[in-house]
Amino acid sequence: MTAVDVSPQFLDLLRQRFGAQCSTAEAVRAQHGTDEGAISAPPPAAVVFAENTQDVQDAVRLCNAHGVPLIPYGAGTSLEGHLLAVRGGISLDVSRMDQVLRINAEDMTATVQPGVRRKALNEALKDYGLFFPIDPGADASIGGMAATRASGTNAVRYGTMRENVLELQVVTANGEVIRTGNRAKKSAAGYDLTRLMVGSEGTLGIFTEVTVRLHPLPEAVRAATCTFPSIGDAVRAVIATIQMGVPIARVELLDATTVGMVNRYSKMNLREAPMLLMEFHGSPAGVQEQVELVQDIAAEHQGQDFEWAETPEERTRLFTARHNALFAGIQSRPGCRCISTDVCVPISALADAVLDAVDDAQASDIPCFLVGHVGDGNFHFGYLIDPNDDGERARAEQLNERLVRRAIAADGTCSGEHGVGIHKQQFLREECGEGAIAVMRAIKGALDPNNILNPGKIFS
Amino acid sequence: MTAVDVSPQFLDLLRQRFGAQCSTAEAVRAQHGTDEGAISAPPPAAVVFAENTQDVQDAVRLCNAHGVPLIPYGAGTSLEGHLLAVRGGISLDVSRMDQVLRINAEDMTATVQPGVRRKALNEALKDYGLFFPIDPGADASIGGMAATRASGTNAVRYGTMRENVLELQVVTANGEVIRTGNRAKKSAAGYDLTRLMVGSEGTLGIFTEVTVRLHPLPEAVRAATCTFPSIGDAVRAVIATIQMGVPIARVELLDATTVGMVNRYSKMNLREAPMLLMEFHGSPAGVQEQVELVQDIAAEHQGQDFEWAETPEERTRLFTARHNALFAGIQSRPGCRCISTDVCVPISALADAVLDAVDDAQASDIPCFLVGHVGDGNFHFGYLIDPNDDGERARAEQLNERLVRRAIAADGTCSGEHGVGIHKQQFLREECGEGAIAVMRAIKGALDPNNILNPGKIFS
Numbered sequence: 001m002t003a004v005d006v007s008p009q010f011l012d013l014l015r016q017r018f019g020a021q022c023s024t025a026e027a028v029r030a031q032h033g034t035d036e037g038a039i040s041a042p043p044p045a046a047v048v049f050a051e052n053t054q055d056v057q058d059a060v061r062l063c064n065a066h067g068v069p070l071i072p073y074g075a076g077t078s079l080e081g082h083l084l085a086v087r088g089g090i091s092l093d094v095s096r097m098d099q100v101l102r103i104n105a106e107d108m109t110a111t112v113q114p115g116v117r118r119k120a121l122n123e124a125l126k127d128y129g130l131f132f133p134i135d136p137g138a139d140a141s142i143g144g145m146a147a148t149r150a151s152g153t154n155a156v157r158y159g160t161m162r163e164n165v166l167e168l169q170v171v172t173a174n175g176e177v178i179r180t181g182n183r184a185k186k187s188a189a190g191y192d193l194t195r196l197m198v199g200s201e202g203t204l205g206i207f208t209e210v211t212v213r214l215h216p217l218p219e220a221v222r223a224a225t226c227t228f229p230s231i232g233d234a235v236r237a238v239i240a241t242i243q244m245g246v247p248i249a250r251v252e253l254l255d256a257t258t259v260g261m262v263n264r265y266s267k268m269n270l271r272e273a274p275m276l277l278m279e280f281h282g283s284p285a286g287v288q289e290q291v292e293l294v295q296d297i298a299a300e301h302q303g304q305d306f307e308w309a310e311t312p313e314e315r316t317r318l319f320t321a322r323h324n325a326l327f328a329g330i331q332s333r334p335g336c337r338c339i340s341t342d343v344c345v346p347i348s349a350l351a352d353a354v355l356d357a358v359d360d361a362q363a364s365d366i367p368c369f370l371v372g373h374v375g376d377g378n379f380h381f382g383y384l385i386d387p388n389d390d391g392e393r394a395r396a397e398q399l400n401e402r403l404v405r406r407a408i409a410a411d412g413t414c415s416g417e418h419g420v421g422i423h424k425q426q427f428l429r430e431e432c433g434e435g436a437i438a439v440m441r442a443i444k445g446a447l448d449p450n451n452i453l454n455p456g457k458i459f460s
Numbered sequence: 461m462t463a464v465d466v467s468p469q470f471l472d473l474l475r476q477r478f479g480a481q482c483s484t485a486e487a488v489r490a491q492h493g494t495d496e497g498a499i500s501a502p503p504p505a506a507v508v509f510a511e512n513t514q515d516v517q518d519a520v521r522l523c524n525a526h527g528v529p530l531i532p533y534g535a536g537t538s539l540e541g542h543l544l545a546v547r548g549g550i551s552l553d554v555s556r557m558d559q560v561l562r563i564n565a566e567d568m569t570a571t572v573q574p575g576v577r578r579k580a581l582n583e584a585l586k587d588y589g590l591f592f593p594i595d596p597g598a599d600a601s602i603g604g605m606a607a608t609r610a611s612g613t614n615a616v617r618y619g620t621m622r623e624n625v626l627e628l629q630v631v632t633a634n635g636e637v638i639r640t641g642n643r644a645k646k647s648a649a650g651y652d653l654t655r656l657m658v659g660s661e662g663t664l665g666i667f668t669e670v671t672v673r674l675h676p677l678p679e680a681v682r683a684a685t686c687t688f689p690s691i692g693d694a695v696r697a698v699i700a701t702i703q704m705g706v707p708i709a710r711v712e713l714l715d716a717t718t719v720g721m722v723n724r725y726s727k728m729n730l731r732e733a734p735m736l737l738m739e740f741h742g743s744p745a746g747v748q749e750q751v752e753l754v755q756d757i758a759a760e761h762q763g764q765d766f767e768w769a770e771t772p773e774e775r776t777r778l779f780t781a782r783h784n785a786l787f788a789g790i791q792s793r794p795g796c797r798c799i800s801t802d803v804c805v806p807i808s809a810l811a812d813a814v815l816d817a818v819d820d821a822q823a824s825d826i827p828c829f830l831v832g833h834v835g836d837g838n839f840h841f842g843y844l845i846d847p848n849d850d851g852e853r854a855r856a857e858q859l860n861e862r863l864v865r866r867a868i869a870a871d872g873t874c875s876g877e878h879g880v881g882i883h884k885q886q887f888l889r890e891e892c893g894e895g896a897i898a899v900m901r902a903i904k905g906a907l908d909p910n911n912i913l914n915p916g917k918i919f920s
Contacts, residue, residue, distance in 0.1 A: 106703060106808035149648040160646050162655070163623065178895035184804040185836045186620050187873035188609040188659055190880055190888050190918055191900045195622070195655030199648055216705040243566060245676040286746055344644040348566035376645045413647035420650055428650050435638035439907060440651045446906035447899060458650055 003088030006045035010066050014046055014090070017058055021049045032073050032091040033084060036138065036326070038337040038385065038393075039422055041084040044071060044091040051096050053169070053177060053208040059092050060206060061175035063452045071454050072202040074115060074141030078148060079340050080421025082201055086456045092206065094143055100124045101209065108214040109166055109183050114143020114207045121212075130214040133158035136417065137323040143207045148419035149199030153319065156242075156375030157249040157281065158215060160417065165198050169209035173448040183211060196443070201419055202454035204447050218249070218281035222291060223315040224306035226298050227273040231255055231358055231370075234274045235351045237294075237301040238374045242347050244297070246290055250279035251375040252322055255358070258329070258369040265328030266321035276303075276374075277322055279315070322371070329369040329382045336367075336384040339396045342424075343407035344378040344416030353410060354379055357403045366396050378416035405430070420458045428458065463548030466505035470526050474506055474550070477518055481509045492533050492551035493544060496598065496786070498797040498845065498853075499882055501544040504531060504551040511556050513629070513637060513668040519552050520666060521635035523912045531914050532662040534575060534601030538608060539800050540881025542661055546916045552666065554603055560584045561669065568674040569626055569643050574603020574667045581672075590674040593618035596877065597783040603667045608879035609659030613779065616702075616835030617709045617741065618675060620877065625658050629669035633908040643671060656903070661879055662914035664907050678709070678741035682751060683775040684766035686758050687733035691715055691818055691830075694734045695811045697754075697761040698834045702807050704757070706750055710739035711835040712782055715818070718789070718829040725788030726781035736763075736834075737782055739775070782831070789829040789842045796827075796844040799856045802884075803867035804838040804876030813870060814839055817863045826856050838876035865890070880918045888918065 014022045023029075024046045033043030050056045063070040069089025076083060085091065097113035100121060104110070105128045112121060119139045121132050134145060135152035144150075146168065151160035158164065167181030170193075180193035197204055228234040231253070238251055254262065259272045278294065280287045295306060309315045321328075330338055345353045354372070361368050361381060372379025381403065383396035404414045404427045414420075414427035429437055437459055444451075444459075474482045483489075484506045493503030510516045523530040529549025536543060545551065557573035560581060564570070565588045572581060579599045581592050594605060595612035604610075606628065611620035618624065627641030630653075640653035657664055688694040691713070698711055714722065719732045738754065740747045755766060769775045781788075790798055805813045814832070821828050821841060832839025841863065843856035864874045864887045874880075874887035889897055897919055904911075904919075 104806065104808065107806040108703075109806070149652070151646055151648075155646060159623075160648075162646070162652065163619075172895070172899065176895045176898075178899060179893060180896060182868075182873050182891065183806045183871040184838075184867075184873045184876065185807070186611055186615060186622070186804055186838065186876055188611075188620075188802075188877045188879045189873045189875040189884065189891055190659070190896075191664075191903060192609070192622065192652075192655045192659050193896060193899060195652045196903075199650070199652055204651075243568075283749055285749060289743055289745060342648075344646055346564065346567040346569070346643045347645070348564065378644075378646065407644075408642075411643040413642050413644045413649045415649040416644065416646055417648050419648045424649070431642065431649055433639060435632070435636045436640060436650075436653060438636075439632065439638060439653060442906040443651060443656075443903055446902040 037079040039081040044085040074144030077138035080423040082421040151417040170205035220284040223309040249281040252277040253372040255370040261328040342418040345412030349410035497539040499541040504545040534604030537598035540883040542881040611877040630665035680744040683769040709741040712737040713832040715830040721788040802878040805872030809870035
């Protein structure tokens, strides 16, 4: 399928309705047609800046009436081409819908507009003794995070957007507003539309309100790094930690090269060896118990003594450096773009999955970094390619292909947290089979019969 | 819509394919046309006993080709009329598909056939140091529990079937077999078909394999009862416990009348006062810490000292008695049937929700019992009606109506764990709104165009 041409008449209709909230300026369009991944496409024909639910409804209705693709845009931090205008159409930017609407501290829930970013939400929660744990590397929007079923470093303990979105307000393809759930902790009332919408990547509806679950700030927090003689030792220590049922809050893997990149980008002084970054949450006694257990496990796998990040500032610095690993990688090779991998496997398959991919990467000439939310069985290689060298891109894609196929063979997934977008469509087919894809297509067809909502994503 | 007549020719086709696995005996049909709820309907025209996935596929294909409704049947323990043949058709009994197919102890997952019951699964897990926590009162089938999004007493800590089903093998309405996920702990790969199927009550597909998450048996377990001068005090103690973030494993409410019914049915000797049944899981030190915290909270709300169930046998006896509260209630009024309520509200609304309903019930002449998974904000009144007294039934339904409407007004749900079935359809509409129901219907229409899969349930 080719891109839909947006007619001058349609652009006039948009301008009539949205005035200065509609832009066709080249720079604005270009910004909205690029994400943090490695794929390029022509920009959208226009960008509409929605300021409220009514704006979203009107934009959707106009697009639906004229068969024009509409691509929701939050913070532009996706990695798999989710917001690229591969079928033409317009971008619907919801970043101005950035209000925290309600904080129900007693119920530990918050309702926000989709453009609220994760750091802003946590800022708003500061005085309540609560926090929102989901933290993809980028300071992403809550709407975008819900749309890609994002997770991050805290997911091993607190779950992903799947577990932490309680309900959504959604504008469907015909411009109607629906509510997908309620604020009860559990419900057996009808189809789970919330979970269907979470991870639907803008293809089933546009989120205009997101109600998330919050968590009490832990009484005690401790963070440490621990280095190991090999990646295998580090990974095996993680597997043992998870299998023992330790409720560790964060456990992140970096290989020696990546630690070096992070040191240079974030002006850190970490020991350049395979490393786990860990954080423990709980009561003081509970944290102490976890720390002793994991120190014993690490020692059994040749880990060095823990090095502690003693203050909240040091902890923030450490995990901010981890979150910036993508930029540290990109800075290590000026002018490069990054092809990110994102597999997730059952924990028993993690050592093989990581080590096979390390061997594969070492045998190639593509520079790369390795980070992982390994407590979940999720890890990322970033292959740092010269975007003008088709050979490099092809070789990096081959590395990714082999990595994904091994993950699928191990009963894992081609995407732990970044989503499918454009880049993972073939892998999704291999993972799910044509029957499941047919079910997804049937749902898409039923909810968006004119195929205007982010068409060409997840499946084409 | 009226019931579909099943022709003698269709029954012949079933008998040709299924032989002795197909029964039209009146007793068998009657058994498959009744659940543990209070609604009656004519029985299905026949019962097919599936022994494997191929049987399910063939039954579905025959029904789909002839437009005959097909109602999946596991253990027959549902409460909202889920398995009643309100549109005619046949019952597909999967109870013979009762094999535990795979236990992946290292990944803490198990894959079972749908007819495996929760107690049998835990029996199979005994030697692995693992358990499956979801425990509706009845010894329900895992397939049925997935279909109704069941939970139970452990959900406050371990989640419901929503959180504990990792993937499903499903026979869709056209007889194809699909897989909805994988065994990775998290995934952002495509629509969340697993969560869409969980809670779909047999209307979107028939489950033929269920892969569930397991949990390590806690190192230490302690269980206690605590009585309070009033229901309000007990509920307020629970709210404080949850808001403090105590990871309590079970916290069940019974009112004084219900404790009396339980004493008589289960030959117990519990103090007949508003009571919390609690269980604490963790390391020995962690359990001790939780117990001290909750004892302090209980004391602040006029709770008596904890009475401990010291041995595993005593704990089992205590929670079995709790699980049998429905039967204890029914025994208290010979010949009665039970109309169960099942609302769930945000925790801050729990005291009002419970106390208003208590006042309402006390002002009526209908005998009832009160139990609740109150840590989740979920509680059940069981109104024990004379099934031949239409006036009683109507008054009990009015009590239920007021209870549900108050829960919806408090941003809660009409069903915490029993599902919608036939009984909650009007409430589901009030809770979700017509727009969300239209989305559910569109999904149903897309996946089951001939409306053969448990038609007339969730929405009619």
